[in-house]
Amino acid sequence: MIHSMSSQPDPFDLVGVFQEVNDKFFDNFLELPVFRWNSRLRSSAGRFIPGQRKWIQDAPPVIEVASYLLEESNAAFLIRDTVAHEMIHYWLWVRRQPYGHTPEFYEKMKLMGVSRYNPVPRTVSYKYVYRCAHCETEFPARRRLGPLACAKCCRRYGQGKYDVRFKLHLVRAWDPAVPLKTT
Ligand SMILES: [Zn+2]
């Protein structure tokens, strides 16, 4: 594969993945889109950006892949899965179909054996769990909270005003395996 002088070195052969999937599931129907690594994608593994219709002159369609997938232990599998998923959006779009997660999308997805959801989302995780001393509802928090009170109790028993009786107390560190108490 020849890279032009200006192109970024590709840490993974996305074009190669595209060609393999295009051949296997799309009869090589799809034109090569632009592939981009996106370091800001966290909850989704990839993104399809439709092009302008006459894309020879205008913007071509783009498939973005989350850079962080490269750090996962099963990177090759995840990247192929992501590219294949985005290619279904692209395939629907190019045939002028609604290109969201439509019944046709799901049908093709099942046929190809690709995922609907990102199995390794990197969402911002919580650090602390606070609890209302009154109703015992627990709230996850990303940082230490100031003197906040339980809105529900303030509404119900304090005419909506801040009431120290319903102050939230730090009870433990956040652990995704421990369910939050709700009321
Ligand atoms: Zn999708």
Ligand SMILES: [Zn+2]
């Ligand atoms: Zn409460």
